[in-house]
Amino acid sequence: MTTAVMIRPRGRTALKGLAFAAPAILLLLAIYIVPMLVLAGFSVTDYQLGALNWEFVGLKNFTDAFADPVFLRALANTALYAVIVIPSGVFLALGVALLVHGRKRSRAFWETAYFLPVTATLVAMATVWQFLLHPSLGPVNAAITWLGFEPVSFLGNPALLIPTMALIGVWQVLGFNMVLFLAGLTAIPQDLHEAARMDGAKHPMDRFLTVTWPMLGPTTMFVVVTTSISAFKVFETVAVLTKGRSGSETLLYSLYLEGFEYSNTGYAAALTLIFLGIVLVLSIGQTLRMERKVHY
Amino acid sequence: MRRFIPHIVLALGAGVMLLPFYWMVLTSIRAPAEIFDISLWPIPKEFTGVENYTQAATTVPMARFMLNGVIVCAGILIVQVLTAVPAAYALAKLRFPGRRLLMIAVIAALCVPMQALALPLFVGLAKAGLLNTYFAQMAPFFLSVFAIFLFHQSFRSYPDEIIEAARMDGFSEMEICWGLVLRGSLPSLAAFAVFSVVAHWNDLYWPMIVVNDTALAPPPLGMLFFSDVETGANYGALMAGAAMITAPMVVCFLLARRSFIAGITMTGVK
Numbered sequence: 001m002t003t004a005v006m007i008r009p010r011g012r013t014a015l016k017g018l019a020f021a022a023p024a025i026l027l028l029l030a031i032y033i034v035p036m037l038v039l040a041g042f043s044v045t046d047y048q049l050g051a052l053n054w055e056f057v058g059l060k061n062f063t064d065a066f067a068d069p070v071f072l073r074a075l076a077n078t079a080l081y082a083v084i085v086i087p088s089g090v091f092l093a094l095g096v097a098l099l100v101h102g103r104k105r106s107r108a109f110w111e112t113a114y115f116l117p118v119t120a121t122l123v124a125m126a127t128v129w130q131f132l133l134h135p136s137l138g139p140v141n142a143a144i145t146w147l148g149f150e151p152v153s154f155l156g157n158p159a160l161l162i163p164t165m166a167l168i169g170v171w172q173v174l175g176f177n178m179v180l181f182l183a184g185l186t187a188i189p190q191d192l193h194e195a196a197r198m199d200g201a202k203h204p205m206d207r208f209l210t211v212t213w214p215m216l217g218p219t220t221m222f223v224v225v226t227t228s229i230s231a232f233k234v235f236e237t238v239a240v241l242t243k244g245r246s247g248s249e250t251l252l253y254s255l256y257l258e259g260f261e262y263s264n265t266g267y268a269a270a271l272t273l274i275f276l277g278i279v280l281v282l283s284i285g286q287t288l289r290m291e292r293k294v295h296y
Numbered sequence: 297m298r299r300f301i302p303h304i305v306l307a308l309g310a311g312v313m314l315l316p317f318y319w320m321v322l323t324s325i326r327a328p329a330e331i332f333d334i335s336l337w338p339i340p341k342e343f344t345g346v347e348n349y350t351q352a353a354t355t356v357p358m359a360r361f362m363l364n365g366v367i368v369c370a371g372i373l374i375v376q377v378l379t380a381v382p383a384a385y386a387l388a389k390l391r392f393p394g395r396r397l398l399m400i401a402v403i404a405a406l407c408v409p410m411q412a413l414a415l416p417l418f419v420g421l422a423k424a425g426l427l428n429t430y431f432a433q434m435a436p437f438f439l440s441v442f443a444i445f446l447f448h449q450s451f452r453s454y455p456d457e458i459i460e461a462a463r464m465d466g467f468s469e470m471e472i473c474w475g476l477v478l479r480g481s482l483p484s485l486a487a488f489a490v491f492s493v494v495a496h497w498n499d500l501y502w503p504m505i506v507v508n509d510t511a512l513a514p515p516p517l518g519m520l521f522f523s524d525v526e527t528g529a530n531y532g533a534l535m536a537g538a539a540m541i542t543a544p545m546v547v548c549f550l551l552a553r554r555s556f557i558a559g560i561t562m563t564g565v566k
Contacts, residue, residue, distance in 0.1 A: 017392025024383030
């Protein structure tokens with residue numbers, strides 16, 4: 001009797017639980033699981049969208065990718081972009097956060113000013129940057145010539161394309177990282193600074209190295225991870241500023257061209273898996289940390 | 297003097313951060329002839345703002361882009377909330393078979409960027425003849441695993457006693473989920489709404505793949521069409537277009553600064 005009473009409501013919540021989760025489960029299948037399987041399937045074929053027949057080619061797409069000068073260039077470009085954006089985006093943001101953190105009344109103002117680029121539509125702002133950096137019409141080059149230097153052809157010289165886009169990338173990500181660092185700084189107890197001062201850390205730099213920097217460890221780690229993931233996803237600035245000309249394609253842009261412009265579905269699937277592999281390696285630590293917070 | 301050093305450094309940095317916005321607005325109200333006069337003086341010799349904005353709004357259907365953006369963002373957000381809230385409630389408060397598996401799947405899916413799924417989803421939509429529709433623009437985002445994760449974290453702290461008492465009082469599970477538990481998590485809902493709308497208003501990658509019809513383009517894709525049409529011809533109109541497309545998010549941000557920052561950086565807080 002008692003067991004029957006116990007079982008009945010349990011069975012009911014089990015059904016209700018499934019019913020509540022059902023839409024999400026179906027969408028998870030339709031948007032994530034099935035497409036992932038299809039993607040893996042594509043990657044070992046020579047399928048081209050619209051073609052009537054296709055063949056199994058094994059790992060040929062992957063070996064082709066690592067022999068394809070365009071893809072290798074895209075990979076190198078993306079790495080260069082990341083190498084510029086990650087350290088500058090993280091350390092400049094930390095510097096700004098340290099300065100903003102000390103302000104009392106003006107803090108909201110600085111926060112707003114530095115965060116504004118994060119909310120702005122990057123496609124539109126990249127168009128504005130194109131104009132700002134224009135060799136003869138833009139104020140940036142006007143300032144450079146005024147200082148007595150030769151004007152810089154930011155978007156004309158092929159060697160400068162990726163660094164210029166990285167500059168815009170830093171401009172965009174700075175405010176985002178600043179806010180994360182501010183949250184981290186606010187979480188550091190004030191007593192620790194006092195204690196460090198008592199122990200002889202008189203100079204602010206000493207207190208930064210003994211207290212702030214170690215306490216910010218997890219925040220810094222997180223900021224580095226999110227910045228690197230977004231660096232490897234750079235796309236908008238390329239689409240607006242260069243469209244991949246003069247060898248300036250990035251990982252995601254070359255993937256876009258192969259998959260959606262040239263319809264090389266099989267080859268693009270292999271490129272997608274390489275891209276996904278990079279993103280997963282970058283985010284794995286973060287996810288494990290997130291998982292530990294969840295109690296099943 | 298030392299007191300002012302941080303302010304000076306911050307002001308110089310902020311000048312660089314805000315220069316594009318200033319230049320955009322300034323150029324958008326200047327006459328084409330003044331383009332060659334590179335000065336940052338805020339008052340144009342001749343105010344041609346009206347002409348520039350009119351030209352931007354008539355060369356391409358700017359109002360249509362905005363409307364498309366609103367439709368797509370609203371559609372995505374509504375379905376995301378409708379599917380994620382019950383799933384998160386089930387994960388947080390109901391026992392059912394496969395619950396643990398679903399949680400693992402949600403966390404695994406959190407690592408998968410949209411760009412990795414674009415190719416098979418595009419092929420599927422192409423085969424179904426659904427390219428160039430609002431549905432194609434919204435469909436991949438109908439499920440937000442991030443929303444499930446976020447609401448799950450927030451719902452978990454809702455007291456079980458209240459849920460039990462509500463069940464005793466004859467509330468249905470639906471009423472408890474939407475009327476009680478979600479009401480206790482309104483800040484999470486607001487933060488998620490900001491996160492979702494900003495992300496999809498500004499997204500270029502997916503619309504560029506599934507839309508080539510100007511009438512269906514959301515603002516970023518519309519901007520790309522516009523800058524391709526307007527290459528170097530009229531910077532005033534181009535900047536007016538950029539200003540119009542950037543304005544909605546920037547204005548909302550300035551009005552609701554706190555919840556915007558919380559919403560966009562939410563991924564970092566968790």
